[in-house]
Amino acid sequence: MGKLAFYQATEDNVSEIKELTLKAYASIRDLGIHFAAATADDALVKKNINENICFYMKDEDATVATASIRMPWSPHHGPYEIPHIWWVAVDPQYKRKGYASKILDFVEQDYLAHQLHCPSVSLGTAKEHPWLADMYIKRGYQPVGEADLGKGHQTVYLEKLLLGTEYKKR
Template structure:
């Protein structure tokens, strides 16, 4: 029986999160997609932890997944005035165990919806990735826009409604 726990990252977690990120994003690098997390170093992990809200998930004693939220007031905010999920990584040793779903559920529902009362959340992914956009669409996200950020791929921005009664259309 697994025991999943969620934690907000601190600077003490930098080495473990860097290792997880580089291993978790190996397939992204192989596809030639240029996500910042795919080639992170200790400084970028530290910046992510200190400027954003970075969570990680443990299954027992093992760190198995991480995801971060860029807030609208941060220096590297998302494209809209709502929280923006990024840097989602799962340890490849634990692929297909539902860990991405579990950490996203925690962030979307337990944290953003239930604690912060956010009406919606956004995220971005590479249009060229063979399955990520479809995964997010199945999770209830809707495509909002596409843009070329000059990174060698087209970024697709998606948004998910979390609190219908609080939501105001742009």
């Protein structure tokens, strides 16, 4: 790991975010899980950047990871009245180097907790994915709900406290 830097994406970053996302979500497509990001085109990436808060991470000159936050007032907000992380992707060329943790730490702590003072954050993943929910639970997320969004899988929602010490189930 070299020098890491975090940036908020603009429309100038559409092609690099799309390229990274499509590579990162190849295994999701192989599992038959229908996440919007898994088949992102330029229009969807541009929409994500314009309607949400999209960050990307560079290691030296390489774009290695991205994560977005859907805010409660955005057109495509999360299920609860708190920020909702989605579209987390790490270029598979750089997997197992801790980049997913680094970008999530930045989003959760540096941005949401310290800059915006958000008490908690949610995210959702496919219940059928073999390891994603467990990864988020190990990061301190707690399951808070499930929904069938008509995408061919069950979505499990998780929430993480960012400020405070007591978890309250919804």
